[in-house]
Amino acid sequence: MTERSLTFTLNGQKHEAKADPRIHLGDFLRHSLGLTGTHIGCEHGVCGACTVIVDGVPVRSCLMLAVQIDGCIVETVESLGKPGNLSPLQHAFAANHGLQCGFCTPGMLMTLEAFLRATPTPTEDDVRIAISGNICRCTGYQGIVQAALDTAAAKANPT
């Protein structure tokens, strides 16, 4: 198949790349660009592990073709904090044991990152509904929910 040329902004950097039209965004990020932080869990749009932010909105990167990001702003888990300098949300995940195996974690983080920008003071129910499209098999969700609430509270009431 003929590859298409794409121009997009990825994690704050302008990028030009070529993509096979059949490749979905998740595989493109992982295997063409080497950004393996985004994980592929079901490839039918239900588990949410592959969630990234495109133009400010969380999307399932397994349900979006790579060629569709031409002209878009894409954010992945690699845009958040680094191991020595975690973002507030990442830090809250660690503090609340919001991850175990870590496989669903990048999708959870990106879903909540987009959600908290739009909903800075959520209730517990709001958070549970926000991540109701992300499956975690390890944690029982409680630590994840608390991490989101703690992050929102810290931002609303900086000490």
Next chain:
Amino acid sequence: MSGRFFGAAVTRVEDARLLTGTGHYVDDIELPGMLHAAFVRASFAHGRVRGIKKDDALAMPGVVAIYTMDDFADIAQGPMPPMAPHPLLKTPITYHPLANSEVRHVGEAIAIVLANSRANAEDAAAAVMLDVEYLPAVSDVATAHGANSPAAHSQHASNIAATMKAGFGDCAKVFAQADHVLTERFDIHRGGCHAMECRGVVANIDLLTNALTISTSSQSPYMVRRHLAAYLNRDENDIRVMTPDVGGGFGPKANVYAEEFAAAMSAIKIRRPVKWIEDRQEHFVATTQQRGQIWSIEVAFNNDGHMRAIRGHCIHDNGAYAPYGLILPATAIASFPGPYALEALDLTVDVVLTNLVPTSPVRGACRPNVAFLLERLADRVARHLGMDRQDVRQRSFVKAEQMPYTTGLKARDGSPISYDSGDYGGALNLVLDKIAAEDFEARREEAKQRGKLRGLGIASCVEDTGLGPFEGASIRVTPAGKVIVATGASSQGQGHRTAFAQIAADALGVELEDVTVETADTAKFPLGISTIASRIAVTAGSSVQLAADKVRTKAITFASHQLEVGEHDLELEGGAVRVKGIPDMKIKLSEIARALAGSTGVPLPDNMEPDLAATAYFNSNALTFAYGANACEVEVDPETGDVRVVRYVVVHDCGKLINPLIVDGQIRGGVVHGIGNALFERMIYDEEGQPLTTTYGDYFLPMASEMPPIEIHHIETPSPRNPIGVKGAGEGGTIPAAACVISAVEDALGPNGPFIPTHPVSPQQIVQWLQTER
């Protein structure tokens, strides 16, 4: 045990990597020249492959090779070795790495396609043509158990692969003496497991030495090495198996899989690295599943609610193969009598083959099934006698003063099974207190005003943990003063690196960041068993403690000699051995390590052995028994049949907690797994063995929006059977959870509602029950 770190809720050392997308899972591995594999899988449940036409597929873009079992004839042949041979299994019932003529379930791998991309490999796999003679299939285990069933394996007249029996006491006598006998039939449905990371393997061959390197998303890398070595007739030393970050295990990844063998043999044949990553569709049809059993049970009890004896017969759905031998049905038997002090027990389990994906342990193995049976029976007895459910349990439980309690069953080595410690009645009282059971009727009434049916459920369990024989650990202090812990125990998210670092840091007086824990790489630690059965804290945790104690003793011996101070006057603090009360008088661990690493021609002091290092294998043959009591409240919508679990309280005793944060996480995740079993997860097949639920749109997993907060209370009774006083915690959340939720649903449906002997229960079923009731 206690120290600066042991017992503290420290955050995990694993997290920073996993939170920043810098974890390293098997699909993140890229090797030069690597080929991508896709499998040609059976679309039918039973048949004989008469021919495979691969010419068209081989001509497709990017395709490098397509192999069937015949193509591997020069490497190895025959069925895979059984992981757990059992004398009752006359012939092993294992897969071939690729199907050898007869195919026995939808999804069985028939051929492997190697291409320059996964997409091209999948395209070609779809173009491989099979000539198949279809055979009758059986998907329903009760049918398969009957005399007139189609044969799941055409060469066996009966589908009953083995019949296991166990028991104790004089059942006939106790049943004759008891005031009452009740009989119930239980139907526990088959489900999947669904770690969020599917399986995957990368096999690589060294072109100079022919050594094989396997990276696999596995709970049992050492079993992969052992069985692959046996199958390939190689020495284990020529095969290195390691696990990168693994995205959840929960049981199925403890099996040694056909795809691991097929990928390894493909790499040997094509002499290039081969990667196979299971997709979710494959996971639904090729990764082992859970829990399908039908039980007929009789219980004998007295007027006062005292449960005295149980007779049971089980039809166990083992699926099309028994890769893990009889370990799952054996676990069902070993889970009796739970917390109940029975006088007699008589069990028969028929292990039945069907044309479905094999079953193997999934979180709790068969313990959740048996907890469901026992707890449902206790509720049934209470209902029959018009008693409180907790009173039946208190009359029937093993009492705290009976510990250690010999159950009457025998362990695999023939020794009597004995519970080491615990207070089952105390745990039940505590959980009822914490959920405020005495005020429950007011909450039921309040819910009724809102049009909801509220119910209270209770369930208890006992769990054998720390299964032997061992996991070992070695500890080495490097000349830079870093502490390297190596163990064969593989990790799938349990926080082993943190927990082992806590133990080692306390023993050696260093900080957590000074400790590096390496897990599950056969090149770094020689032996390992498997991360299953809530066993790693007991087995590997104890070994880390014993190895650290040896290193500590060695450091003190060295320092005593150098400082000319008695050993009892020395302590390990701040990365050094120092004189108590004179902190400046010290030798750093790094200096000791450097001295013991040796210099040319310089004798070691005091004839000491080289290396500030030690290895230990804690002998874990005596099981430790964790236990718990759960209570929950549900609200049922009588119009829609929707069930919401609105409160869930756990009382759990897993001995000393190494890290409460991690233990709570294990329990919460485990409970949610059990809630899924109770209400959502059902793997459905048609009569021909075709799976009907192969997406997450059809197969429901518990989501955040449906799950309650889970409140946990720990009792810490140190186990007397290991040096750190711990018991396992990985499965204690799951084991009683389905029983607890169903108990609450039944309570919500009221005294005229049905006895519920099955799970999952669907909204449709609940509406039907309520209509019948009206």
